[in-house]
Amino acid sequence: MEETQGKFILMIQKKGALQMQSKMKALVTHGAHDYRLEEVDRPSAGEGEMIIKVEGCGICAGDLKAFKGGSVFWGDGSAPPYLEVPAIGGHEFVGYIVEMGPGTDKKKTYGIADTDLKVGDRVAVEQIAPCGTCRYCKEGRYHLCVPHNVYGFKNYLNGGFAEYARLTKESLVYKIPEDMPLERALLIEPYACSMHAIDRAAICKDDIVVISGAGCLGLGMITAARKRNPKCLIALDLNEERLKKAKEFGCDITIDPNRESLKDKIMELSDGYGCDVYIEATGHPSSVKQGLDIIRKAGRFIEFSLFLEPVTCDWSVIGDGKELDMYGVSLSYGCFPDTIKGLYTGELMSDGVVSHKFALSDYEAAFEQSGKGTDSVKVVFTFE
Structure with a gap:
């Protein structure tokens, strides 16, 4: 784990090399059963935004049901589908901040997310990017946000099935300990739910x-x-x-x-x-x-x-x-801080929950394993 973290820090320090990397590998959703590993443009940080180098991303049951064509994502013909394509899936991801746009210190946080962030910090992000203006956001119940924009299901809000991810100015971002094992860190989002x-x-x-x-x-x-x-x-x-x-x-x-x-x-x-x-x-x-x-x-x-x-x-x-x-129950309202602490200290048990790790290039096998329901619990992608 220390060796992996060292690679990330070294990569962050070499900002010139980072800026030259204009492309990245990503798993792009084009439709039900139509996911493709592609080389796409690496995102850059705008006003209030951050770019993270993704360490890993879990496959959620929602990701799997979207892949299988569930009507909750693709619609039943009576309304537009929730999932907007092309999109990069994945909302259970963690990584290191490698770029920060201007005004990042003015992010809205609802009193729970971290604001003193800097390049090099290891972070987790809530799955929803709340609008901040609807009734529920104004009441503090951001998880019920009317637009309900969740990472990986909107084509402006690409998720962690990629080497890099852009965290929008609305995102709720949390620092996580450097020495937290990746297998625990990748359980932050599901355990918070x-x-x-x-x-x-x-x-x-x-x-x-x-x-x-x-x-x-x-x-x-x-x-x-x-x-x-x-x-x-x-x-x-x-x-x-x-x-x-x-x-x-x-x-x-x-x-x-x-x-x-x-x-x-x-x-x-x-x-x-x-x-x-x-x-x-x-x-x-x-x-x-x-x-x-x-x-x-x-x-x-x-x-x-x-x-x-x-x-x-x-x-x-x-x-x-x-x-x-x-x-x-919808999402993980206010639960990220206690979940991060509980997983880090071991108060929340997690040994053996991450059962399978795959490279992004093996996404077909990863989805197959995740959908079996036997011989696995949590299937994740990891980036070396």
Whole structure:
């Protein structure tokens, strides 16, 4: 790790050589199933902007679903698609600042991001670049920004599937420790989203909490939820290796719903009432219906996932049936600082979550591995 950091610092110091490099390799999105490794112009920093040399970038479930043609990204014909092409994907990235435009010290920060940044700093960036002018931004709830511009999905906001990335003046940028292992640094963005889900769940010490899905995001939720010390923390997954990791990260009980009766087990643990909190983190419709079935009356249902297509369920359960509190979760509102600290100190467990590393040139294999759902948790690109 020290050798890699030294290379970055040496490269930054040789600014003349950097300025001469006018091209870079990038994975460019042209359409669903149409991603191409190309040589493109390296970005330069304008007013309030920064250029970072990308160290690595994780592949998010959203990236994968965009690649597969999910209508949430490409539209269903009734409205323009969210994803604007050509674009460079990736929003789970970290890197070193190599260029700063004028006025960078006047960036809007919403009171949470760092402002004392300089060339050579190692940084992470939130996935959203909030507009600063809509109702939600003015209220401080920047993660709900109406334009909702997220790195990698807009052609003016290119992401980390490239050697360099331009951080716009709206971006929320955070310094990260030089000695934080890259495998931890690349979990900052997904774990911050996980932490926001746990914040929304408002877990109490007497709660029976079920987290459905023990992938990267589910594991992030598990390690964050363990800090809240609930009465019983339960993970659900169909993958035995992920359930083992969930147990290692602090779950009291792990369950494969295909191997045993989930409802019977939850009712046994809860004196027949059901779980107090159910967090849906799989993106599969069956997990939604399953949660509505096992949650108690007046329970808290947390919907985190992004689905390929619309999901249907019996809404009468939510109202007349159980009077549930339903909470959505969007992005990572205010969670980057605590996530960076927790990952750095090890308070948030992360060993083994980054399971596969690929060069950008091997993007087809990386997407294939990420989509398997077995033998991997978090798949990332790294740049040497």
